[in-house]
Structures are given as structure tokens and as C-alpha cells.
Amino acid sequence: MTAGSPRNVAILIAALGGEGGGVLADWVAAVLRDAGYLCQTTSIPGVAQRTGATTYYIEYCSVPLAELGRRRPVFALTPVPGEVDVMLASELIEAARGVQNGYVTPERTTLIASSHRIYATAEKIAPGDGRFDDGRALKAVHELARRAVVFDMARATEAAGTVISAVLLGALAGAGALPAGRETFEAAIRAGGRGVEASLKGFALGFEAARGEPPATAGADPEPSGPATAPEDFPVETRYVVGQGLARCRDYQDRRHAEAYLARCREILALDRRLGGADRGWLLTNEACRFLALRMTYEDVIRVADLKSRPERYATLRRESRSGEQPLRITDFFKPGPEELCALLPVGLAERFLAALRRRGLERRFHLGLPLRSDTVTGFLLLRLVARLRGLRRGSWRWAQESAVTGRWLAATTAAAELDYAFGVEAARTADLVKGYSDTYRRGLESFDRLLAGLVEPAIAAGRQDAAGLARARTAALADPEGGALERYLAELEQPAAAGAPERRAVG
Structure with missing residues (x-):
């Protein structure tokens, strides 16, 4: 619009795939139109494998349509740094990304975001600990937004049995960032016609949290299973690490393997005691025993098959996909190389196999692509068969x-x-x-x-x-x-x- 005209209000939504970002944008647009405002929505697709969120951009004129007369606003198609009034982010690092890109400013922006984390591809593929500093991200979003409404929306989402977009909409309404009342927001949800009750429950949790009341999600916390513990002859500071390693080794192979791990840990502890480790917080014992557990439970095709065929994995996939009672199709893609195949072969046979690959220049190019439907009886039984081959490990x-x-x-x-x-x-x-x-x-x-x-x-x-x-x-x-x-x-x-x-x- 021209100089002196009422300005447009810019809303930016950043959501990951499957979180209902498009539905959230539609709800926000419906709320604004029902409240009597002109608005426009656009979207920019993100990149697969969690390298970026899909963003939705909404602009509306701050003057109600009834008061515009013959005037009509001109809306932008994309957000402009420094010109965003409201940003909604379904995850903490997406909120921090908005700060980094200049969309969140202390003079203008109300930021509504979840404090939980979904790790990005760059974090997962880092050879070391590639996780971003959550504390720094949280500090930045609070310091650089005019107003920040940030809480763990994942817990509210799980408690309500809905998607996070409903909780975000509730927080938007509770923050009073749009010129519409609660009933207008709830009407937009009801007009959608799908998952209405769960969405309204999630909306209510978000609304209450934004108004300063902690969301009622205490029931969403899983029951603690209790950490495994090391024998009492280990110092208290080391028992958690050694106990976890002990449980991991037993789960990986058998009791004998766990006892071998424990014997090595005792040797490390004896050295640490002799070197005055008590005055250093038993750092040598903790670090060496932690990595020893990982060394003794290396990932091989047997381990992968075992983990992929466990009941808790299927329960997790069903819960995270929110498929309810609907059939869930699961395809696992395996690409074993020479080392993975040699986990099943005795030493002599494996050496001949690797030598043959080297003679043909295939050692670094040999891979088998094996897509497997693990939701079928045949696929599941094949995974369990491979998992039962752990007895072959010691001779491999x-x-x-x-x-x-x-x-x-x-x-x-x-x-x-x-x-x-x-x-x-x-x-x-x-x-x-x-x-x-x-x-x-x-x-x-x-x-x-x-x-x-x-x-x-x-x-x-x-x-x-x-x-x-x-x-x-x-x-x-x-x-x-x-x-x-x-x-x-x-x-x-x-x-x-x-x-x-x-x-x-x-x-x-």
C-alpha cells in the first residue's frame, strides 16, 4: 500500500514435514477471514531429510475489509527480514534459524515456538557430537524477540493425541497476537472436519500455556525404567556409565560378553585408582568405559536386524506416525558392504572373499541394495532370523x-x-x-x-x-x-x- 496507508501484518510459519504446517496456515487464514480481514498465504517447500523446514507466509491488512472501502492492499509473496510481526516455529532450532535469518527482531516480532528438539541431518551425520547448543538457541530466541512464547509443545501434542500445529494455533490465540477471539480459532478447527476433538484438546493446552498456565501434560511423561547400575565396588560417579555399558553388552550378545566388559572396566578402574582418579572425578574410568561399551557393541547386520524387529520399534513408528488402527507400511532399506557381510562369515572364508574383491577392485564399491518390507510376516521373520545369528559373531x-x-x-x-x-x-x-x-x-x-x-x-x-x-x-x-x-x-x-x-x- 502507499505511504501513510495502514501497513500489512506479516506472519511466518516454519514446520517440519508431517507436522501439519499447511493445515496450520489454513487455520490462521480462516481465522483472519472470519474476523473480517483480507489475507494471502504462500508456502516455500523445505528440503527432505530434515535439512530445512517448509515455511508458510501469511500477510493480512491491519484494517478490516469493511473499513477499506475501494482500497485494496498489495501483499508480498515472501517474508522480508526485519518485517515479520509473528513467527511460529514447531521446533527450537527452526526458531533460532528465524533469528539468524533476521526474521525475528526485538522491535517487532512475537515468536511462538516449541522448545523441544528434532535433530537436523547436519547434527546426525557429524562424526562427533554435532548437536547444536540448545541453551544458546533458547537464549537467542528470548533475547532477540519482542515477545517470546516458548514451551515444550511436543509433550502437549502427545498428551492430546494430535499434531503440533493444533498446539501452535492455541499458543497463537493465547498470546493475543491476532485480532480474533478464542471462539474464532476454535471455529476454524471445527470447520476442518478431521480430528476435531484431538485438535481442540491440543489447542486448549497451547492456549493455556501461552496465557501463563503450565500445560496439563504431566501424564505424557513415560514411566522411568530406571538406569542400569554397576556393582557396588565401582565408585558412585562411575556406576551409571558402567551400568549402561553392562546392560548394552548383555543385550548385544549375552551374559558372557557383559562379564568380559565388566572385567575390562575393573582393570581400567584399578589403573584410575592408582593414578589418583578420585581427585579427578574418575574421568578416565568414565570415558574409557563409555567408549569400551561402544567398541564391544559395534553395529553389524545382526544388530540392525535385531533392533528393527523389536516390538517397541513398531510401537514407536505407529505412535510417531499417528496412524492409529490404520495399516502401517514399513520399508527398510539395507545396503550392506563387505564388512557387514563378513560379520556372518568365519575368518578364513571372509579373508578369501575380501581378497577376491580386492583383486577385482571392488572392495570399496561392493554393496547390496536390499529393500525389505518389515511390516509383512515374511520381512519380519527374515529380520528375526538374521538377529538370531548372533551366535556366529564370536567366530566371525x-x-x-x-x-x-x-x-x-x-x-x-x-x-x-x-x-x-x-x-x-x-x-x-x-x-x-x-x-x-x-x-x-x-x-x-x-x-x-x-x-x-x-x-x-x-x-x-x-x-x-x-x-x-x-x-x-x-x-x-x-x-x-x-x-x-x-x-x-x-x-x-x-x-x-x-x-x-x-x-x-x-x-x-
Whole structure:
């Protein structure tokens, strides 16, 4: 509209796939039109696999249609940074993304968002801990919005048995951010005609929370199962980690495997006691036992089949898809590589198989694409059959390989700790590099080998410690899964030695 004319009001909605963002936009538009305002809605599709939300943009004229006469506003198709009045986000990082992109401003924007997290692809695929800092995100949305209405809408959604869009609509109404009363919002939900009762319940929870009353979602919390605990001869500070590892190893293989884990943990604890670990919060024991549990429960095709065929997995999928009593079709896509297949083969046969692949140049290109309908009787029974093959693990090539890597890692950790406590802790953390499967597993294993052979083991042999250098090298390896950053780091460390320097220096 022209200068001096009433301005338009901009509303931005950011929602993930399956959360009803389009329905929410339709509800908001219906509320505005029923209240007598002109509005326009547009949408920008997001990207699959959680790399971005689908955004919906709504503009309405702040002057009711009855008062416009012959004038008509001109609406924009996309939001403009600094010009958004209301933003709704179905997840915390999407709210923070709105702040980062300039859509949320302290002079203008009312931000309504859920504080729960759904991890983005970038967070999940990071070799290390790639999670964004929730605390910083929460601080930013509160500081940089004119008004922030933020609470855990996922709990309210689960309590109401609806989708999060209904809770967001309730919070929008409760915040008084639109020129319409509660009854107009509820009428828009009823006009939709589907899932009305559950949507109204979710709306009410959101409305009450935005008005300053905690949402009645206490019943949504699952019953705590209670953490597994370690034997009483372990210090209190270590019992949770060791107990979880013990339960994981038992679930992964059998009682004998769990006892082997516990015996190794006791050896680590004995070293930690001798090195004064009590004054350091038993950090060596906690870190080494944590990664030892992961090393002894490596992911293989047997483990994957077991987890994918458990009843709780089907219950989770049904709950998250909100399919109710409707049939749920589940297709799992497997792509095992040589290492996964060798989890089922004895050492000799696996070595011949891998040698044949190497001769043909197929070792890094051999994969089997196996889509499987795990919701069918045949698919489920096939998964259970593979899961029951855990008895083959101990005689498999993969078990032998993993045992050798774990033994080398434990030996390096112990020797490094004897030299310096912090050096031992950092050596324990190098196990974080070996994870995943197929190419990801091979790259991680190569980085782990380079780190031990290029830094840890030479330092141990020379009787010196380099905890800070090892921490930086490990960070470099995690930041670049291809291994280039680690190679450059190790090359820089070797330059002084090649020039005849008396001691290797740590490069920051």
C-alpha cells in the first residue's frame, strides 16, 4: 500500500514435514477471514531429510475489509527480514534459524515456538557430537524477540493425541497476537472436519500455556525404567556409565560378553585408582568405559536386524506416525558392504572373499541394495532370523577385527595414562572415530589408525605426553571425515622432527 496507508501484518510459519504446517496456515487464514480481514498465504517447500523446514507466509491488512472501502492492499509473496510481526516455529532450532535469518527482531516480532528438539541431518551425520547448543538457541530466541512464547509443545501434542500445529494455533490465540477471539480459532478447527476433538484438546493446552498456565501434560511423561547400575565396588560417579555399558553388552550378545566388559572396566578402574582418579572425578574410568561399551557393541547386520524387529520399534513408528488402527507400511532399506557381510562369515572364508574383491577392485564399491518390507510376516521373520545369528559373531571375521582394534586402543589408553592422566583420557576418546558402517566405518578406522600410529604410539614410545595435541588432532579428524585435516595436522607435527628439532611441537 502507499505511504501513510495502514501497513500489512506479516506472519511466518516454519514446520517440519508431517507436522501439519499447511493445515496450520489454513487455520490462521480462516481465522483472519472470519474476523473480517483480507489475507494471502504462500508456502516455500523445505528440503527432505530434515535439512530445512517448509515455511508458510501469511500477510493480512491491519484494517478490516469493511473499513477499506475501494482500497485494496498489495501483499508480498515472501517474508522480508526485519518485517515479520509473528513467527511460529514447531521446533527450537527452526526458531533460532528465524533469528539468524533476521526474521525475528526485538522491535517487532512475537515468536511462538516449541522448545523441544528434532535433530537436523547436519547434527546426525557429524562424526562427533554435532548437536547444536540448545541453551544458546533458547537464549537467542528470548533475547532477540519482542515477545517470546516458548514451551515444550511436543509433550502437549502427545498428551492430546494430535499434531503440533493444533498446539501452535492455541499458543497463537493465547498470546493475543491476532485480532480474533478464542471462539474464532476454535471455529476454524471445527470447520476442518478431521480430528476435531484431538485438535481442540491440543489447542486448549497451547492456549493455556501461552496465557501463563503450565500445560496439563504431566501424564505424557513415560514411566522411568530406571538406569542400569554397576556393582557396588565401582565408585558412585562411575556406576551409571558402567551400568549402561553392562546392560548394552548383555543385550548385544549375552551374559558372557557383559562379564568380559565388566572385567575390562575393573582393570581400567584399578589403573584410575592408582593414578589418583578420585581427585579427578574418575574421568578416565568414565570415558574409557563409555567408549569400551561402544567398541564391544559395534553395529553389524545382526544388530540392525535385531533392533528393527523389536516390538517397541513398531510401537514407536505407529505412535510417531499417528496412524492409529490404520495399516502401517514399513520399508527398510539395507545396503550392506563387505564388512557387514563378513560379520556372518568365519575368518578364513571372509579373508578369501575380501581378497577376491580386492583383486577385482571392488572392495570399496561392493554393496547390496536390499529393500525389505518389515511390516509383512515374511520381512519380519527374515529380520528375526538374521538377529538370531548372533551366535556366529564370536567366530566371525568382523569380531576378530573389532577385538584387535579394541585391544590396541585399550593398550594405548593404558600406556598413555601411565605417562599423563589427561593424555590417557584423550587416548580413550580416540575410539569415537570408529563408528558407522561401510565407507563411514572404513574412513573412521583409517583416521583412528593414523592417529594412533602418527601421534599416540610414537609419543608413548618416546616417553612423552601430548594431551593437547592429541585433542586437536582428534577434533581435526572428526571435523573432516575424509581425513584431509588430520593428514595436514600430522604433517605439520612432523616438520620440526624432520628439521632436526629436539622435540615435536603441538600446532594449534
